[in-house]
């Protein structure tokens with residue numbers, strides 16, 4: 001995996017696609033009026049802006065870079081939070097799939113880390129499930145089932161490209177005007193490095209909201225395709241129950257143990273579901289969130305398992 005840091009791919013002339021991936025900060029500052037216009041929202045580690053850049057409407061994700069010092073047993077340590085690409089930017093730019101948000105380019109100048117991607121006109125899945133019903137579209141059972149398939153297909157594509165998402169959650173699933181799910185926020189990860197005067201003494205690879213992190217990722221800090229499958233299982237439970245991800249796995253597990261599947265169903269869609277297919281979907285989510293890595297399916301198995309019912313449901 002070449003070009004792991006947040007930097008331009010070597011080679012190419014100014015006009016070539018390779019160089020265009022590295023977008024000058026001044027162009028983004030102009031387009032966003034110095035990050036004062038068309039602010040879309042903020043997450044745990046970034047803020048996102050919509051703007052017209054080089055004649056194209058895009059979303060600019062501005063990462064929060066942090067540096068600081070800590071003292072441990074009298075020893076001064078320097079801490080740096082940053083972002084690195086997990087594949088080089090050129091490879092990322094070549095990714096093409098209807099269920100992922102297209103990567104456009106990036107900027108790294110001084111302490112600025114900016115990722116530019118296709119703008120999706122819509123809301124994220126979390127907003128649609130948890131937001132004010134007057135401000136967000138209603139998502140029917142059929143649409144939720146299709147969204148579950150869309151997300152699995154998007155993750156399957158990333159896994160086929162050798163990319164682990166690491167931060168899959170319902171806020172990173174964007175729904176366009178047709179309610180097609182598009183996966184955002186892939187291709188880079190946060191790093192936390194702690195230095196003493198002479199050496200790096202700690203690298204913290206964990207990223208993501210805790211409710212989506214599987215036990216292995218949480219304790220050992222090792223992300224894998226399996227940890228993405230776990231996060232997918234939690235997102236699927238959100239779709240089925242309409243509930244917030246926090247504590248959801250335990251809430252659902254209790255009901256599954258007692259065979260109370262219908263109690264899991266979001267009341268907004270309960271009149272639309274087929275009980276058997278709903279149970280299948282809950283069981284798939286539970287397999288994805290199995291405690292043991294080896295008990296979890298591959299995401300391609302999920303695509304096949306859900307896909308088998310797509311024609312019946314959608």
Ligand SMILES: Nc1ncnc2c1ncn2[C@@H]1O[C@H](COP(=O)(O)OP(=O)(O)OP(=O)(O)O)[C@@H](O)[C@H]1O
Pocket residue numbers: 040041042043044045046047048059061101117118119120121122123124167171172174184185
């Ligand atoms: N490409 C995009 N097009 C349209 N809206 C986007 C795009 N990318 C992100 N957003 C929106 O911007 C808001 C903030 O996104 P952001 O990625 O910062 O949040 P997050 O995923 O919750 O947190 P984190 O910073 O940890 O990734 C969200 O409401 C999201 O829906």
